Amino acid sequence: MSEDIVVLAHGAGGKENEDLIKKLFSKVKYKRINNGVGLEAFDDGAVIPTGNNIVTSIDSYTVNPIFFPGGNIGKLAATGSINDVAVMGADPIAALDSIIVEEGFPISDLLKIVDSMIEVFESEKIAIVGGDLKVMPKGKLDKIIISTVVIGKLGDGKIYLDSKAKPGDKIIVSGTIGDHGAVITALQMGIEAEIGNLVSDCQPVTKVMRIARDFEGVHAAKDPTRGGLAMSLNEFASKSNLTIEIDEELIPIRDEVKALSEMLGIDPLILASEGKVVLSVDPEIADELVHALRKNGYEYASIIGHVRNDKDWNGLVLLRTKAGGIRILDKPTGEITPRIC
């Protein structure tokens, strides 16, 4: 891959994305405030201690198409940043947004998009405290980009970091994975007829996290967006310097997602979800947490693997395949599914 120009893979949420970010930002000297969590953690959000601890995250959202089954870019922009703050263990309380839109964009579509964004924030009782709106000349931007920032409070002091998985932990997912990525990729590839009733899973994970926070022994949490489950598990494994072993047969994946993945030749484990959580939790609470999730409507919540200290494999994710073999589940590289979020 070129070292001189930006390529799509640099933005796809996989290894190249990480490498470029490290290249650009490694020189930053002030990466966090006091004992907070900052840039060096490359976690979902930052923790800024200021009397109370503030958790915050920023993300820019581009998606093609901007309206899709199950949502639109406005719903996605609100949901995505809420989820980054929620999986850190915080209660989201405030949001800011910045909209950049192309000259000639229909105001009616802009209203639909912003209304969806507002609806998500309001349903979560998150105040929209500020924002920005810019217009770029026709042809200088493809339709619309929305950046959102969500600020949360660390209420009970529990904080979930990618680096805190522990040997013995069970890995839990809160539901089926890859729904969002499968829908968007199918639309981009022009096979919308094959999508059927599948919709993006785009929704806040605040309820999942409130259930998880009721338990002692949740160590790490992450929403598997760009790069999918494969990327999230690799983050846990590398930052905690432990080995994660996943059982392919236990991963909940909808039949429609499996079918689309086969048709597209894409591993569903790298397809984004936009309303799911991956958790690394104490084995003693794992069954009970899955039970609590299922009882609250998360019927596909499942234990899919475990964490261990195995110096031959630490930092890596191992996948026990249905055929019975074991392979390394790498960090996704390449363009993966471009522009899904």
Next chain:
Amino acid sequence: MSEDIVVLAHGAGGKENEDLIKKLFSKVKYKRINNGVGLEAFDDGAVIPTGNNIVTSIDSYTVNPIFFPGGNIGKLAATGSINDVAVMGADPIAALDSIIVEEGFPISDLLKIVDSMIEVFESEKIAIVGGDLKVMPKGKLDKIIISTVVIGKLGDGKIYLDSKAKPGDKIIVSGTIGDHGAVITALQMGIEAEIGNLVSDCQPVTKVMRIARDFEGVHAAKDPTRGGLAMSLNEFASKSNLTIEIDEELIPIRDEVKALSEMLGIDPLILASEGKVVLSVDPEIADELVHALRKNGYEYASIIGHVRNDKDWNGLVLLRTKAGGIRILDKPTGEITPRIC
């Protein structure tokens, strides 16, 4: 102007921009947290009370060209959001950024831009605690957009709101106005030869604000970016529901900016500054504050007018022209100087 599609004027920081934002966001129910300052204030930043008060602001930066005399889009993105938080009366402590870049963009340029951004944040001892990097396919975005969020602490409890100007106040500007807007507009219009030694004034206003905060009696502060001095003064006048009268002769404007404005047929009062502050202050401290600013290197700091309660004109800005007449200085409308920030 069309009601159905987005036009450039919708993003230019003037009246149409304000109208569209109000149309899109008037339905938001949760606009602030407790007694904080939120969306309904349409001020530079939001105040989020969470134990300590947090002040925060988001902005997305697009500028054409992305490198210009005196800076580049990275320096601008850091400076702009720092300044929005600083003019609220807060000490900026943390920043997050989100970069969206076009496929094929040179990595060397991206490094220069990000280095400039980092340099500004570090010179201000502001931690970069998080960020995001996305790539859009070639042709879907013109080069690069950077969104930045800055979070600040309201140290001494003083807070400066557009709505707090008081009758009798003097209006102060911290230096020459329109430098940034003149440079960018001249570059866009292809008359770079006429720019001469003029450079963008892009720089943090934190030092100006520290000097101002040493005084009791500063009521409102604003950085006159998009829409220029005209927009900032109109914000004070309309939100405080008072009359502001400005004396054209007292406004510090560089000869080069005057010359470029004439050549371009643009009122310098609507040209953006990116390193200046407009203040509304108690008349008893006005001279002393100007003196303090000048002593600290802000040699063009000046009193340019005053605030009064005049029910015939409240909400409006009056300009006493050099010719001796008085005219209403309207909120800028139309495209003004497109895409300067």
